[in-house]
Amino acid sequence: xxxxxxxxxxxxxxxxxxxxxxxxxxxxxxxxxxxxxxxxxxxxxxxxxxxxxxxxxxxxxxxxxxxxxxxxxxxxxxxxxxxxxxxxxxxxxxxxxxxxxxxxxxxxxxxxxxxxxxxxxxxxxxxxxxxxxxxxxxxxxxxxxxxxxxxxxxxxxxxxxxxxxxxxxxxxxxxxxxxxxxxxxxxxxxxxxxxxxxxxxxxxxxxxxxxxxxxxxxxxxxxxxxxxxxxxxxxxxxxxxxxxxxxxxxxxxxxxxxxxxxxxxxxxxxxxxxxxxxxxxxxxxxxxxxxxxxxxxxxxxxxxxxxxxx
Amino acid sequence: xxxxxxxxxxxxxxxxxxxxxxxxxxxxxxxxxxxxxxxxxxxxxxxxxxxxxxxxxxxxxxxxxxxxxxxxxxxxxxxxxxxxxxxxxxxxxxxxxxxxxxxxxxxxxxxxxxxxxxxxxxxxxxxxxxxxxxxxxxxxxxxxxxxxxxxxxxxxxxxxxxxxxxxxxxxxxxxxxxxxxxxxxxxxxxxxxxxxxxxxxxxxxxxxxxxxxxxxxxxxxxxxxxxxxxxxxxxxxxxxxxxxxxxxxxxxxxxxxxxx
Numbered sequence: 001x002x003x004x005x006x007x008x009x010x011x012x013x014x015x016x017x018x019x020x021x022x023x024x025x026x027x028x029x030x031x032x033x034x035x036x037x038x039x040x041x042x043x044x045x046x047x048x049x050x051x052x053x054x055x056x057x058x059x060x061x062x063x064x065x066x067x068x069x070x071x072x073x074x075x076x077x078x079x080x081x082x083x084x085x086x087x088x089x090x091x092x093x094x095x096x097x098x099x100x101x102x103x104x105x106x107x108x109x110x111x112x113x114x115x116x117x118x119x120x121x122x123x124x125x126x127x128x129x130x131x132x133x134x135x136x137x138x139x140x141x142x143x144x145x146x147x148x149x150x151x152x153x154x155x156x157x158x159x160x161x162x163x164x165x166x167x168x169x170x171x172x173x174x175x176x177x178x179x180x181x182x183x184x185x186x187x188x189x190x191x192x193x194x195x196x197x198x199x200x201x202x203x204x205x206x207x208x209x210x211x212x213x214x215x216x217x218x219x220x221x222x223x224x225x226x227x228x229x230x231x232x233x234x235x236x237x238x239x240x241x242x243x244x245x246x247x248x249x250x251x252x253x254x255x256x257x258x259x260x261x262x263x264x265x266x267x268x269x270x271x272x273x274x275x276x277x278x279x280x281x282x283x284x285x286x287x288x289x290x291x292x293x294x295x296x297x298x299x300x301x302x303x304x305x306x307x308x309x310x
Numbered sequence: 311x312x313x314x315x316x317x318x319x320x321x322x323x324x325x326x327x328x329x330x331x332x333x334x335x336x337x338x339x340x341x342x343x344x345x346x347x348x349x350x351x352x353x354x355x356x357x358x359x360x361x362x363x364x365x366x367x368x369x370x371x372x373x374x375x376x377x378x379x380x381x382x383x384x385x386x387x388x389x390x391x392x393x394x395x396x397x398x399x400x401x402x403x404x405x406x407x408x409x410x411x412x413x414x415x416x417x418x419x420x421x422x423x424x425x426x427x428x429x430x431x432x433x434x435x436x437x438x439x440x441x442x443x444x445x446x447x448x449x450x451x452x453x454x455x456x457x458x459x460x461x462x463x464x465x466x467x468x469x470x471x472x473x474x475x476x477x478x479x480x481x482x483x484x485x486x487x488x489x490x491x492x493x494x495x496x497x498x499x500x501x502x503x504x505x506x507x508x509x510x511x512x513x514x515x516x517x518x519x520x521x522x523x524x525x526x527x528x529x530x531x532x533x534x535x536x537x538x539x540x541x542x543x544x545x546x547x548x549x550x551x552x553x554x555x556x557x558x559x560x561x562x563x564x565x566x567x568x569x570x
Contacts, residue, residue: 082411082418088412103420142415
């Protein structure tokens, strides 16, 4: 039985429909990604699910409860890490965890969480003195301290440097299999690719794709892309003539070729026959990033056409 | 969603363990940021102790209608402290907590952010009462007079504190920017101190101005404190004025306060 069920969710601000008929469900223990560009309606949507905003239509069940009732039982079953929420500067890590633990009927042991989140050394450090990554890990800890069935994490790694981001990802990977369901809001594809079991992509308040991260990437008809530095300069027309090649560009030493799945071997063979070797070769599969760009671009395209047709 | 009104209705379900933890936590934070409290408390407390210690200041003065300088100023200073705490310290903390997302964060937990507001109110009130006791007890020990009607003095003080804390909450409700709230709080503070008689003592005000002062919370409270210091009961008018200010400001604050 799904632990989160959202059906036809709608939220309107004045004339603007921010969430426009979103439906999905998340199973217990899943890490579920909500992706989308900035301003797509992700935060509004999860704030409706978290009981922070009143919805204008549709239904939401979280652990069998309706967020609109705002009950204590609902808030105990759900942990939320909010975008841009801070703690008082002079509150220490340990104090924050103990304080939040006192709010819940069956909290986790703060010491266990400190250990798990790698914050043991910072336990007496004031919030203001923590690094960005440590602040975010503490924020995750506070979302989990109540032993929730569902945790919503909104833009967890935005604004973190790559090292801090990886720290937070490692932590979330450790949580997999503990039974807690994670709803991860992000506009960061690498994050979703690495962590999420399933994702939905939201744009203009609607779901434009729903799949596993791999499925999403594979379904996009994106070209394979290779780039290399040839041993000598040559006529790019040689490559353009190949059936597997869709496009060739050169920038300085570097040549970039896009084409079908076979493009890499076709290019290397063709150049080898002419005595040209291929240096510093790089081949990229279409990633979730490409899928995301393709999807959101299609969405804009569909909208523009729609407007014209009308 | 107007949260505070719902919360007031749900007050009986309060989680007292959490409320105690919150109060302890806020007290600790206050102790770590003592500057606000020290600067608010030190001036009125020091002034009333010094005034109480100077014999000339304790002598009756003709220009003050037979009252001594100390008798006129002690109530003003007692009220000065609670006004400063309620209109500066309280909105400052609450608007900053709102800006930082602390209140919104609490909304996601089973404990309401109203518990945090209450903890702040309790702390600010406790500091104000501490200041008031210092301003009454220390001067009396060095030779000034005790309030002759301590019960009436206390009742007037509590009603005055209610009106001021309500006003402070209202400032925190109406202004979302901490700096704007602080600025408006200062403005209100000076207006209230004017009507309390800080610069122009109430006995010296023209009667029309004294009538205006009578219906301000500061004028009513200070006159009530003066009356009870002398052994009288505060006038009904002043008590009613304080109760009305208390009710109206509290109700409006509850109505307009938002968590984010």
